Amino acid sequence: MHRFAHLNLKLASLAAGAALTAGAAACGDSTSTARPPQATLEVHARLDATGVGGITQMPDGRVIIGFHPFYNPEVQVALLNPDRKSTTPYPSMEWQSCKNADGSWKPDFNACLDWVLGLHTDRNGVLWLLDSARSTDKAAGRPAGLVPKLVGWNTHKNELERVLPISPEATLTESQHNDFVVDLKHDVIVIADEAIGEGSGGVGDKAALVVVDLSTGESRRLLQGHHSVMPLKEPIRWDVGRPTSGAVDLYVGVDGIALDKKREWLYFAPLNAYTMYRIRMSDLLDTSLTAAQLGAKVETYADKPFNGGLSIDEDDNLYLTEVGERAVGVIPSDTRKYERLVSAPDMVWPDGVTFNSDGAMYTGAAQLSLTSALQADGVARNKAPYLVYRFKPLAPGAPGF
Numbered sequence: 230m231h232r233f234a235h236l237n238l239k240l241a242s243l244a245a246g247a248a249l250t251a252g253a254a255a256c257g258d259s260t261s262t263a264r265p266p267q268a269t270l271e272v273h274a275r276l277d278a279t280g281v282g283g284i285t286q287m288p289d290g291r292v293i294i295g296f297h298p299f300y301n302p303e304v305q306v307a308l309l310n311p312d313r314k315s316t317t318p319y320p321s322m323e324w325q326s327c328k329n330a331d332g333s334w335k336p337d338f339n340a341c342l343d344w345v346l347g348l349h350t351d352r353n354g355v356l357w358l359l360d361s362a363r364s365t366d367k368a369a370g371r372p373a374g375l376v377p378k379l380v381g382w383n384t385h386k387n388e389l390e391r392v393l394p395i396s397p398e399a400t401l402t403e404s405q406h407n408d409f410v411v412d413l414k415h416d417v418i419v420i421a422d423e424a425i426g427e428g429s430g431g432v433g434d435k436a437a438l439v440v441v442d443l444s445t446g447e448s449r450r451l452l453q454g455h456h457s458v459m460p461l462k463e464p465i466r467w468d469v470g471r472p473t474s475g476a477v478d479l480y481v482g483v484d485g486i487a488l489d490k491k492r493e494w495l496y497f498a499p500l501n502a503y504t505m506y507r508i509r510m511s512d513l514l515d516t517s518l519t520a521a522q523l524g525a526k527v528e529t530y531a532d533k534p535f536n537g538g539l540s541i542d543e544d545d546n547l548y549l550t551e552v553g554e555r556a557v558g559v560i561p562s563d564t565r566k567y568e569r570l571v572s573a574p575d576m577v578w579p580d581g582v583t584f585n586s587d588g589a590m591y592t593g594a595a596q597l598s599l600t601s602a603l604q605a606d607g608v609a610r611n612k613a614p615y616l617v618y619r620f621k622p623l624a625p626g627a628p629g630f
Contacts, residue, residue: 269589269620270571271619272618273591276294278304278307278316279297280595281617282595283408284617285349285350287356288384290586293307293309293356294308294316295581298346324342325341325342338374342360343364344362344363349583352413353413357418359408362377378394379392379441393443396447402428403425405423405425406439407421410495419486419513421485421497422436424437433481451520452527457524457527459482460501460502461503463501464478466535467598468553468555481501482500483499485538485549490627493510500535501535502533503533503535504533507528508526508527508528531565534549536550536552538592540583540626546562546622547559552578552580552597554569555573571618576594578597578599579595581593583626583629583630586628591618592618593615593616595615597611
């Protein structure tokens with residue numbers, strides 16, 4: 230999901246934080262096979278609220294929306310209402326900000342959300358929210374106690390399950406913890422830190438994977454500096470060859486991340502890259518390996534376009550959001566050749582992609598490329614409705630991921 234930073238809607242501040250969780254530039258013809266959009270693609274919801282980022286679900290299948298932090302939304306996480314036009318803050322309005330109405334900081338940072346992009350519900354009904362704590366840079370006075378954390382909300386009991394701060398050893402000033410997978414077989418959460426946060430200059434060259442042990446709460450930072458998590462120094466482009474084309478000099482490290490059904494292989498890739506990688510979970514969790522030995526365990530899996538959102542089904546087919554082409558594609562496990570799967574003219578900057586228990590894959594159009602910060606003339610063209618799409622995947626997946 231898959232898979233940006235705090236800004237003041239200026240291109241300069243974009244480098245310090247635009248959480249661009251989906252990529253743009255398409256692969257060459259040798260790796261992308263255009264197939265007609267599936268007839269099953271449909272608009273599931275039309276929202277007035279800005280920019281749909283992540284999507285997951287309640288245990289009963291109801292959709293949970295994460296509104297993209299690029300827009301600095303008042304409501305970050307919400308439950309889609311039955312009218313599919315409005316939402317209700319979840320778990321409550323009190324959780325939606327770590328600031329009071331007067332702008333002062335709340336006293337308890339373990340009872341609020343500051344900057345959320347990644348969210349998933351596990352098989353036990355725990356909604357995991359990844360708070361990257363990015364709304365205010367340290368240089369601008371972010372309190373020392375406001376640190377990146379995982380919030381687990383028990384959707385069955387409607388109460389807080391646990392809060393797991395990400396340890397300082399696993400976090401940099403440049404960190405921007407983006408998306409993640411939950412592996413209850415190994416009792417860990419693996420996070421993609423795209424590293425385009427404060428002080429990065431919009432270059433994710435310190436990107437890494439972060440492993441959080443759910444038993445001990447300890448975090449480890451892995452693969453930093455390895456080519457599999459590093460972005461290419463190539464801008465994110467959209468609508469190439471069309472009058473609406475554009476580009477931004479933002480270089481996003483590891484972003485999309487997905488875990489197969491057997492919890493054997495972890496798939497991941499930088500947004501600004503043309504290659505999908507994978508590593509065995511047994512190797513990623515092997516604390517006896519040196520950094521070099523761990524890096525040698527990473528495998529090149531397939532060619533891909535620039536992508537953000539990433540998901541996987543039970544047959545190991547990978548689903549990728551192509552923000553630049555208003556499309557979602559797939560890397561089938563049998564061919565490992567990327568194909569365009571669904572697209573739509575209004576699917577502007579599709580972000581997260583996730584499977585729902587109703588049998589459909591969901592994605593949302595975040596419209597980031599239409600915002601004033603990314604428009605060449607500085608004129609905003611993003612507008613409601615902000616759409617949620619669903620389509621039939623090639624095979625079933627894990628609900629919430």
